Amino acid sequence: MAQRKVLLDSNSYFRLARSIHPLLHVEFGEDRCCLYVIKELRQEFDRSSRLQDKFHWVVEDEYVENRRRSISIPRKAAREIGITLSVIQGHAREEGLGVSIVDACALSTASVLEIEIVTDDADMLALARDFDIRAMKTLEIMRVMLECDHVTMAKIIATAGYWRWENDLPKDYEGDFRRLFQQEPP
Amino acid sequence: MPRSLDVEKLSESLASLGLSQSDLAKQVGVSRNAVSKWMKGEALPRPDKLLKVALAAGLSYDDIIRTTNEREPVVAFRKRGARKTRSEHVQRAKDMGRLLERLVPFVPFDDLRQHPTLKSPVPEYNYLQRVARDVRKQVGVAQNEPVEFHSLVQRFDEFSVVLVPVMWGRREAHENALHIRLPESDTTWIYLNLDTHSHDFKFWISHELGHVISPTLSDDEAEDFADRFACALLFPRECAEEAYGELRRFSNPRSILGRLTGLAEQFGISPITVLEGVEEYVRASGSEPLSFERKLVYPAATNFNKQHYTVREALFNGDDPAAASYIERSESVFSTPFFDALRKYLRESQADASFVHAVLNCPLVDARAIASELG
Numbered sequence: 001m002a003q004r005k006v007l008l009d010s011n012s013y014f015r016l017a018r019s020i021h022p023l024l025h026v027e028f029g030e031d032r033c034c035l036y037v038i039k040e041l042r043q044e045f046d047r048s049s050r051l052q053d054k055f056h057w058v059v060e061d062e063y064v065e066n067r068r069r070s071i072s073i074p075r076k077a078a079r080e081i082g083i084t085l086s087v088i089q090g091h092a093r094e095e096g097l098g099v100s101i102v103d104a105c106a107l108s109t110a111s112v113l114e115i116e117i118v119t120d121d122a123d124m125l126a127l128a129r130d131f132d133i134r135a136m137k138t139l140e141i142m143r144v145m146l147e148c149d150h151v152t153m154a155k156i157i158a159t160a161g162y163w164r165w166e167n168d169l170p171k172d173y174e175g176d177f178r179r180l181f182q183q184e185p186p
Numbered sequence: 187m188p189r190s191l192d193v194e195k196l197s198e199s200l201a202s203l204g205l206s207q208s209d210l211a212k213q214v215g216v217s218r219n220a221v222s223k224w225m226k227g228e229a230l231p232r233p234d235k236l237l238k239v240a241l242a243a244g245l246s247y248d249d250i251i252r253t254t255n256e257r258e259p260v261v262a263f264r265k266r267g268a269r270k271t272r273s274e275h276v277q278r279a280k281d282m283g284r285l286l287e288r289l290v291p292f293v294p295f296d297d298l299r300q301h302p303t304l305k306s307p308v309p310e311y312n313y314l315q316r317v318a319r320d321v322r323k324q325v326g327v328a329q330n331e332p333v334e335f336h337s338l339v340q341r342f343d344e345f346s347v348v349l350v351p352v353m354w355g356r357r358e359a360h361e362n363a364l365h366i367r368l369p370e371s372d373t374t375w376i377y378l379n380l381d382t383h384s385h386d387f388k389f390w391i392s393h394e395l396g397h398v399i400s401p402t403l404s405d406d407e408a409e410d411f412a413d414r415f416a417c418a419l420l421f422p423r424e425c426a427e428e429a430y431g432e433l434r435r436f437s438n439p440r441s442i443l444g445r446l447t448g449l450a451e452q453f454g455i456s457p458i459t460v461l462e463g464v465e466e467y468v469r470a471s472g473s474e475p476l477s478f479e480r481k482l483v484y485p486a487a488t489n490f491n492k493q494h495y496t497v498r499e500a501l502f503n504g505d506d507p508a509a510a511s512y513i514e515r516s517e518s519v520f521s522t523p524f525f526d527a528l529r530k531y532l533r534e535s536q537a538d539a540s541f542v543h544a545v546l547n548c549p550l551v552d553a554r555a556i557a558s559e560l561g
């Protein structure tokens with residue numbers, strides 16, 4: 001069975017990577033689900049920070065190593081991703097949707113490779129709908145991980161609790177948490 | 187904004203690929219009638235279909251779609267050295283402008299009054315000296331005293347201009363400052379790179395002020411005016427005249443350079459600005475030019491800068507600031523409402539670090555730290 005590749009956008013990576021490690025390139029579930037980031041996201045993390053390193057874990061060796069291998073892009077797909085990126089960005093401009101170039105690249109890659117993308121950003125989700133790209137939220141991929149025992153409920157609660165502590169709750173967090181896990185969110 | 191399919195370009199591309207309208211309909215998964223309507227300009231494909239059309243024809247969005255938007259952000263770069271401005275720089279800046287529109291409702295712009303700007307600005311020496319004198323008077327600085335950038339900041343606030351202090355790096359940044367005008371909301375936003383040497387920074391902030399007080403000028407004329415205004419403000423005629431008197435007594439270029447850097451130190455400006463001030467004075471007064479090769483001043487200015495802090499180093503005692511400190515100092519030193527507007531917008535819209543990343547063009551990790559601080 002072919003691997004079920006899933007791309008993470010920048011925020012989803014941030015929300016998951018510290019608590020669930022190693023996060024990328026690890027298969028889970030019967031459908032061999034595996035999480036990836038794009039090369040551009042890796043490069044963005046390599047940009048040197050100008051502020052004191054509040055998120056210092058991002059540059060620790062084990063996380064850098066885990067991000068080292070990004071999703072592979074066949075040559076033909078690279079050209080299509082370029083065209084797709086221009087159309088997605090052009091459409092986003094027309095509709096007043098604001099996404100960063102890195103996340104627009106992730107959407108374009110997901111579109112061309114016909115794989116799913118994980119994002120909590122309302123504008124990203126709107127673009128995914130407009131371009132018929134399969135998208136799910138961070139809590140939804142955590143639900144997938146829970147169902148195949150890749151993570152425990154305790155890990156999910158701890159991770160979401162950390163989001164609250166960091167002041168980084170995704171949009172519709174509480175409703176989504178109740179819907180997906182049938183319990184009160186931390 | 188009004189947009190339409192560039193039928194001519196699409197037809198050419200399809201023809202070169204040997205594709206008919208029927209082939210296109212099959213590839214896109216629509217009826218031939220639908221394609222026919224697109225090609226007659228009667229309808230525009232939905233986003234997912236437009237993407238398929240672009241892929242089939244091998245055309246980018248800008249190739250396949252014609253837009254007419256007179257209200258799109260107007261951007262101008264204050265570039266570092268001889269950096270080339272490419273289309274992606276312009277597009278990125280315009281995208282930042284579109285994001286700034288979202289912050290407009292959260293900025294307390296004075297919509298009742300308009301601060302007076304110059305009636306008919308001209309880049310002429312005596313006129314510029316008058317304007318510079320007037321600005322010096324308004325900020326309470328005598329003609330022979332150095333102007334501090336802090337004293338200029340208040341002037342921007344009076345013109346409803348939002349300053350956005352950023353840290354784009356000393357070497358890697360394409361620009362020292364980015365000026366974005368939003369016609370839709372009639373507002374101006376100026377990004378200032380704090381990773382700039384303090385003397386250059388003072389010049390750029392004065393240059394930006396020159397633009398703000400002369401909104402009727404555009405393109406090269408506007409740039410010329412702003413450059414010469416900055417020079418007149420930072421090293422006015424009185425100073426230039428006195429410096430000329432001293433400099434013309436020297437015959438040795440090293441002595442001239444030494445005095446130029448001494449004056450630069452005294453006024454907290456670049457030796458290049460001092461020399462330009464003197465040269466402007468010489469031209470305007472018809473005095474005899476200095477016997478000095480201009481190209482000698484550039485390496486001297488580079489060495490001069492190396493001995494001084496960047497604005498970021500000066501503001502944060504040479505350290506990388508924490509996000510809280512960056513925001514606090516930006517607000518207090520630059521009187522900017524930017525971060526407060528961003529805070530309100532993030533809370534109201536539930537936008538996250540991606541927005542901060544895109545609107546500040548800062549590293550993602552920094553965007554997270556800023557969003558977390560403002561959240």
